[in-house]
Amino acid sequence: NNQVSIRSSCGRVFIPYHKSIDCLTLDVKSINVIHIPPRESYSVQAKVELSSADTVYFSPVDSIQSEKSIVISPSLLHINNxxxxxxxxxxxxxxxxxxxxxxxxRVTHTPYEMHSCLLFDTFRETLSVSLQHHIFNTIELEQKPSETSNRIDKLITHIKNVQEQQQLRLILQQHMKIFDISKITQANTHIQHTINSGDSLPVSSRPYPRTIEQRRELQDEIQKMTQTNQIRPSNSLWSSPVIIHKKKDGGIRFLVDYRKLNSVTKKDCFPQPTTEDLLHRLGGHRFYTKLNLKSSKANFQVNPVKCSIAVQEIDFLSHTINEQCVKPNGDKIKAIVDLPTPKTLKEANEFLGKINWYRKFIPNFARIAAPLHKVTNKTKHHRHEFKWGPDQQQSFNEFKRLLTTYPLFLEYPDSSTPFVLTTDASNIGIGGILRQDTPNGTKINYFKSRMLDDTERKYDTIEQEALAIFWCLSELRSYIGDSDFIIETDHKPLENFHKKQINNK
Structure with a gap:
């Protein structure tokens, strides 16, 4: 009868096939050269003279299947751009x-008022394929791209090369489940985690006091995590209080205060890299990928909004990194520049702590920060002695100016070029600049400086200048290593410093 019968609780609905459709038919052609592996399916990006459409009828041409023996199944497609x-x-x-x-x-643009169409009008026995295929008359409902597919597309829209974008899309689609955040997923493992507490007695802490509204939020979160098997009821002598922290986006971060448990836990010995080590390792790479876990303590789902795939510049540990250089993160710099003039010892220390994070980008940092250290070197009991004067305001303004003055970046070392270390000393502090003179210009690799303590300020000039060389080399050994380098100093007596015989080996 050429119709579809759909039975539901409301009765039976009959939908007839449309055998003749007066629609626009357009050619579909491949955009790039396609290499299809044996016995595999491949998602091919194609072009069509139609800007966009949610539903179009797609039918393969005879030659592609009969002559080339390539199988393409008819379907309803989505066209975008x-x-x-x-x-x-x-x-x-x-x-x-x-x-x-x-x-x-060829695609046939299906009118929106149509509810069905004939996908296979005839069966062609001329289809020549090396494998035997059974073709059935079916109706295929083409759904709009899922939320997960849209998230994947957003992660790769920055890739300009169409073929590379498609290759990366296929890789991500193979692991689509990772980007599906519609429900909680768990990793199945037989690994049993053990916390070594030695011979310590069980540690138990009472829950923190909460308002009725906070208790309701906590109970809702516990119930949600229990239903998804993230946690389970337990009867144990060990217990730690829960902390509910509101995220910037309005969500809830479920935290547990394990400080008492940590105090009796036997520590594992594992070398943790410093921030400088991590930033140094990332240098010289062209593409960067960052996967941000949605809830690192509970599962291995990623948060697509905070992920970056194959980008050429990425934010990492409050820095922005690319192939050539590392620079301060723009948002962090704006937050520092927007800080008002400190009025208390706490506010002054907070500013000094924030600016200290980027001291390697600022030449003569110690000298500029000296007025700030004069008023922040106070204990808690002497905080009432804090006084902000003109010298501190000048230092405060100078730091803000330097943070907004181009260039504010450090370039990664070039292994084929020797380093040049320029050092200097004064009665206030010591410092140095590590650079490389290349055919393309000078590369600044690092700025180092610190204040002198009371004992070091009593050194002779030659000793302070020598201290500057020794300290800079010690601090920059991870950069210099065994490479050849040149030391520049404005103190003539140190010219033969490295030639003097050492008697106390």
């Missing part, structure tokens, strides 16, 4: 290549 994606199957035992601009199919 003159492009669409087709699933192509290679039934052979060898790889097959489709040239650019290969005519793959």
């Amino acid at each position: 003159y492009t669409t994606y087709l699933e192509v199957y290679n039934p052979h035992d060898y790889s097959y290549t489709l040239p650019m601009n290969t005519l793959l199919a």
Whole structure:
């Protein structure tokens, strides 16, 4: 009868096939050269002379299947910005290549008022395929791209090369479950985690006091985590209080205060890299990928909004990194620049702590910060002695000016070029600049400086200048290593410093 019968609680609905459709038919051609592995399906990006459409009827041309023996199943497709994606199957035992601009199919723009269409009007026995395929008359409902697919597309929209973008899309789609945050997923493992507390007695802490509203939020979160098998009821002598922290986006971060448990836990010995080590390791790479876990303590789902895939510049540990250099994160710099003039010892220390994080980008940091140290070197009981004067305000303004003055970046070392270390000393502090003189110009690698303590300020000039060299070399050994380097100093007596015989080896 050429109709579909749908039975529901409301009765039976009959939908007839449309055998003749007066619609616009357009060619679908491949955008790039396609290499299809043997016995595998490949999602091919194709172009069509239609800007966008949610539902179009797609039918492969006879030649692509009969002559090239490539299988393409008819379906309803989604077109966006003159492009669409087709699933192509290679039934052979060898790889097959489709040239650019290969005519793959034709699409028929289906009117929105239509509810059904005939996907297979006839059965063609001329389809020549090395494998036997059984083709059935089916109705395929094409859904709009899922939220997970949209998240994946957003992660790779910055890639300009269409073929590279498609290759990366296929890789991410193979692991689509990781980007699906619609429900909580768990990793199945037989590993049992053990916390070594030695011979310590069980540690138990009472819950923190909360308002009725806070208790309700906590109970809702516990119930949600119990239903998703993230936690389970327990009867134990060990217990730690829970802390509910509100996120910036309005969500809830479920935290547990394990400080008492940590105090009786036997520590594992594992070398942790410093921030400088991590930033140094990332230098010289062209592409960066960052996967941010949605809840690192509970599962291994990623948070797509905070992920970056194959980008050429990335934010990492309050820094912005690319192939050539590392620079302060723009948002962090803006937060420092927007700080008002400190009025208390706490506010002054907070500013000094924030600016100290980027001291390697600022030449003569110790000298500029000296007035701030004069008023912040106070204990808690002497905080009432804090006084902000003109010298401190000048230092405060100078730091803000330097943080907003271009250039504010450090370039990664070039292994083929020797280092040049320029050092200097004064009665206030010592410092140095590590650079490389390349054919393309000077590369600044690092700024180092610190204040002298009371004992060091009593040194002779030659001793202070020598201390500057020794301290800078010690601090920058992870950069210099065994490389050749040149030391520049404005103190003439140190010229033969390295030639003097050492008697106390």
